[in-house]
Amino acid sequence: MKLRFNRKQLCIPYAAFLILFVIAPLFVILYYAFTNGEGQFTFDNLVSFFSSTNTIGTLIYSFALAITTTAVCIVIAYPTAYILARSNFKKKYVLLLLFIMPMWINFTLRITALKEILTAIEGNIAAYPFLNSVIGMTYDFLPFMILPLYTSLLKLDKNLMEAAQDLGASKIRVFLRVTLPLSVPGIISGITMVLLPSMTNYVVLDMLYNSTYIMGSLIGSYFNAYDWNNGSMISLILLVIIFFVTLITNRFSDKDDNGGREVIL
Amino acid sequence: MKKIAPAIWLCIVLCFIYIPILMLAVYSFTDATIVGEGINAFSFENYINLFANEELRDMILGTITLALASATIATILGTLGAIGGFYSKKLPKNLLHTANQIPVVNADIVTGFSVCVLLIVLLGVNKDTFVPLGAGHVVLCAPFVYLSVMPKLKQMDNNLYEAALDLGATPAQALFKVVLPQLIPGILSGFMLAITLSLDDYFITTYTKPSTFDTISTYVFNATKGGQTEIKTALWALSTLIFLIVVAVVIVMNITSSKRKKEAANAQI
Numbered sequence: 001m002k003l004r005f006n007r008k009q010l011c012i013p014y015a016a017f018l019i020l021f022v023i024a025p026l027f028v029i030l031y032y033a034f035t036n037g038e039g040q041f042t043f044d045n046l047v048s049f050f051s052s053t054n055t056i057g058t059l060i061y062s063f064a065l066a067i068t069t070t071a072v073c074i075v076i077a078y079p080t081a082y083i084l085a086r087s088n089f090k091k092k093y094v095l096l097l098l099f100i101m102p103m104w105i106n107f108t109l110r111i112t113a114l115k116e117i118l119t120a121i122e123g124n125i126a127a128y129p130f131l132n133s134v135i136g137m138t139y140d141f142l143p144f145m146i147l148p149l150y151t152s153l154l155k156l157d158k159n160l161m162e163a164a165q166d167l168g169a170s171k172i173r174v175f176l177r178v179t180l181p182l183s184v185p186g187i188i189s190g191i192t193m194v195l196l197p198s199m200t201n202y203v204v205l206d207m208l209y210n211s212t213y214i215m216g217s218l219i220g221s222y223f224n225a226y227d228w229n230n231g232s233m234i235s236l237i238l239l240v241i242i243f244f245v246t247l248i249t250n251r252f253s254d255k256d257d258n259g260g261r262e263v264i265l
Numbered sequence: 266m267k268k269i270a271p272a273i274w275l276c277i278v279l280c281f282i283y284i285p286i287l288m289l290a291v292y293s294f295t296d297a298t299i300v301g302e303g304i305n306a307f308s309f310e311n312y313i314n315l316f317a318n319e320e321l322r323d324m325i326l327g328t329i330t331l332a333l334a335s336a337t338i339a340t341i342l343g344t345l346g347a348i349g350g351f352y353s354k355k356l357p358k359n360l361l362h363t364a365n366q367i368p369v370v371n372a373d374i375v376t377g378f379s380v381c382v383l384l385i386v387l388l389g390v391n392k393d394t395f396v397p398l399g400a401g402h403v404v405l406c407a408p409f410v411y412l413s414v415m416p417k418l419k420q421m422d423n424n425l426y427e428a429a430l431d432l433g434a435t436p437a438q439a440l441f442k443v444v445l446p447q448l449i450p451g452i453l454s455g456f457m458l459a460i461t462l463s464l465d466d467y468f469i470t471t472y473t474k475p476s477t478f479d480t481i482s483t484y485v486f487n488a489t490k491g492g493q494t495e496i497k498t499a500l501w502a503l504s505t506l507i508f509l510i511v512v513a514v515v516i517v518m519n520i521t522s523s524k525r526k527k528e529a530a531n532a533q534i
Binding site: 006007008009010011012013014015017018019021022023024025026028029032076079080083084087094095097098099101102103104105106107108109110112113114115116117119120121139142192196197199200201203206207216219220223228231232235238239242246 | 271274275278279281282283284285286288289292299300301342343345346347348349350352353354357361364365367368370371372373374375376378379380381382383386387400401403404407411436440461464465467468472481482485486489500501503504507508511512514515519
């Protein structure tokens, strides 16, 4: 048998797979979001989301939690990545591994560990829901912030900083005017890795006894209630948020960058 | 002082990262049921329970099987997709790349929910067939395999394929004997990444899984709601075991691939 094929055709199975399980579901979401239980076209799901103080509150709480978490992650991860990338230590790669290794442990187990410690420290962890949720999210997502920051700081040309210093800039000025702007792609990539998951990962909240809803909890509760229409509407709203975040971040990020999820192996 | 400050900072961050995991590890070897309380006696009870309890054993094996199966399918699909996409014309290539990016930037919960709505709600596929769960996990993993293989294709010397054809190889032979071997590092790291993503997933699993099936993530989440102490402390043992496995894998990888890691730290993310 003569096997005649074109290299291009190799992508057909994957293209078909993407159409079937990635593109098609999005259209189904769109359809369900704008229909009611009887399959009639309606804006009710959209209107009810934006007219209920509960759901708007959830949206605001999600943003507050996500932005706080992202900020805390940057504050912890930036100096860490900076020190690691700058160190003269020969095997700094091993040091980096020490900081990102936890991401290979199942996150529910890591949150369990954190919960036990927080309980030992605080007693009743339900008393500090927002604080504990931020700690939990930070604990979960910190490696995803350190990794892109480390890579972008490692790529920086040391000569630029030295040049700035030789030209009379103070250390602080060098950092603010040279290092920081050049590491923006890393920061942006880290933000995309942390911001969206912390708007949706209600597992962390639930496990730490924070009963306040975030956007993800809404989908979870509609799923449990078999309310596919409202669930789809929440998904659609999240998709729109994701779309705009991606649009903004694409302007700053490296072209060949694909997010901190790419694990070094 | 200047030299100590960075080291102190790194230590503080490491403490934040490791104290919970290590405390849990210590307590997993005791008979204590609450972390922080006094330790009376050391015991392997938790580890025995972990493997003696049928429910726990099934859950662990199920998680591993699912991860291996979906990572394998994702690796085949993603690798073929990357090769085909790389040699395609600009428009189909860009379309494929964009479609591939969707699950990467999308929230897992939206991916899981949308696959659930399409397959289970609209098409009425039976959850118990594992088809929705498998499809969901492959959607999660395959795009990252694609992204791991693509850079290797770009780095590859294209003349080698042409040379193989000139020397009489069929396109299939040239592909399998010349192109594919050069992609192996990318394929392997894509496969490993796929496994870790599948192992860690909660949201896609919970919306597509058969009701009697559990992975570590869904099981742990539900177990924290129930009050069974025996299960709770057995999960401490599981956490410790996974931690030890991760440490072992990282050490082995570091020793065996010292060459590749340098390249990876510089070029890959």
